Amino acid sequence: MLTLVFPGQGSQYPGMGKDLAETFAVAAQLFEEANDVLGFDLAKLCFSGSEEDLKLTANTQPAILAVSIAALRVLRQEVELHPAYAAGHSLGEYSALVAAGVLSFADALATVRQRGTFMQEAVPVGVGAMAAILGLVGEELEQLCHDAAQGEVVSPANFNSPGQVVIAGHATAVERAIALATERGAKRALKLPVSAPFHCALMAPAAQRLEQVLAGVAVAPFAFPVVTNVEAICCDQPERVKPLLVKQVCAPVRWDASIEHCAALGVDRYLEVGPGKVLTGLIKRIHRGAAMDQVADVAGLKRLQS
Numbered sequence: 001m002l003t004l005v006f007p008g009q010g011s012q013y014p015g016m017g018k019d020l021a022e023t024f025a026v027a028a029q030l031f032e033e034a035n036d037v038l039g040f041d042l043a044k045l046c047f048s049g050s051e052e053d054l055k056l057t058a059n060t061q062p063a064i065l066a067v068s069i070a071a072l073r074v075l076r077q078e079v080e081l082h083p084a085y086a087a088g089h090s091l092g093e094y095s096a097l098v099a100a101g102v103l104s105f106a107d108a109l110a111t112v113r114q115r116g117t118f119m120q121e122a123v124p125v126g127v128g129a130m131a132a133i134l135g136l137v138g139e140e141l142e143q144l145c146h147d148a149a150q151g152e153v154v155s156p157a158n159f160n161s162p163g164q165v166v167i168a169g170h171a172t173a174v175e176r177a178i179a180l181a182t183e184r185g186a187k188r189a190l191k192l193p194v195s196a197p198f199h200c201a202l203m204a205p206a207a208q209r210l211e212q213v214l215a216g217v218a219v220a221p222f223a224f225p226v227v228t229n230v231e232a233i234c235c236d237q238p239e240r241v242k243p244l245l246v247k248q249v250c251a252p253v254r255w256d257a258s259i260e261h262c263a264a265l266g267v268d269r270y271l272e273v274g275p276g277k278v279l280t281g282l283i284k285r286i287h288r289g290a291a292m293d294q295v296a297d298v299a300g301l302k303r304l305q306s
Helices: 018-023 027-038 042-048 052-057 058-078 090-099 105-122 138-149 172-185 201-214 236-247 255-265 278-286 300-305
Strands: 002-006 085-089 128-134 154-162 162-171 189-190 269-273 291-295
Touching: 002 090, 002 300, 018 042, 018 058, 018 300, 027 042, 027 058, 027 085, 027 105, 042 052, 042 058, 052 058, 052 291, 058 090, 058 105, 058 269, 058 291, 058 300, 085 090, 085 255, 090 105, 090 236, 105 201, 128 172, 138 154, 138 172, 154 172, 154 201, 154 255, 154 278, 162 201, 172 189, 201 236, 255 278, 269 278, 269 300, 278 291
Parallel strands: 002 085, 002 269, 269 291
Antiparallel strands: 128 162, 128 189, 154 162
């Protein structure tokens, strides 16, 4: 049983999607559509843009979504795909919803462009931060955030895999958490090079603005269920899509629990569709023994076909 998984922010790299567009007309057409929807040359940004430009949140989010859906369209043209479920990490949930037929590509692309802008503008640069904490779990992690907060915000943002959690909040609170984590036996605690503190209470202004945008977006029936970040269980009810996407902005990404849910459903194979191999690495630590494939380019497609 197959689950399609889609990457989020941090998986981008210069040149992504270029060989797909050069090799397959269906991918080239998608990037033309993306340029029309956004009103700027997203293809040029992906194919030849600088790493710095790709790191800007308002650029990163539509760029990763476009490359992911370009890869998906090529896959559907070249390979017989029968997914039972889909899931995506943060931004990747939009790609998963496009794959499941719930959101149109154009609507998802326009929405994540604005989502990226809202998330960047929610907190002034330098005020927020994120950090990876390795080796603390459960109550230890909760106590760490509680003790480091001191009246500020710091909380789990991404539950990525067993023992690997990302926290987010005020920069000073995150720094305190890093120091405390080291004292309390964490294997590693390091600040991440991100532009905003995603998936924490500081993102509330972004969630409010996103809700207004999503009000005008059409939602269609699910071709197959999507395991959501917020609940880490399957969603196949169109009326729940928008509330969950709004809540996702401030809520932690429950990736480990999402993959555990897939395993419990009988999933034994995952296909990461889009740039990078971050999710492949995480899933190997969560669902040991499951088959993994990854397609972001022509080489990945050939591996899958061989």
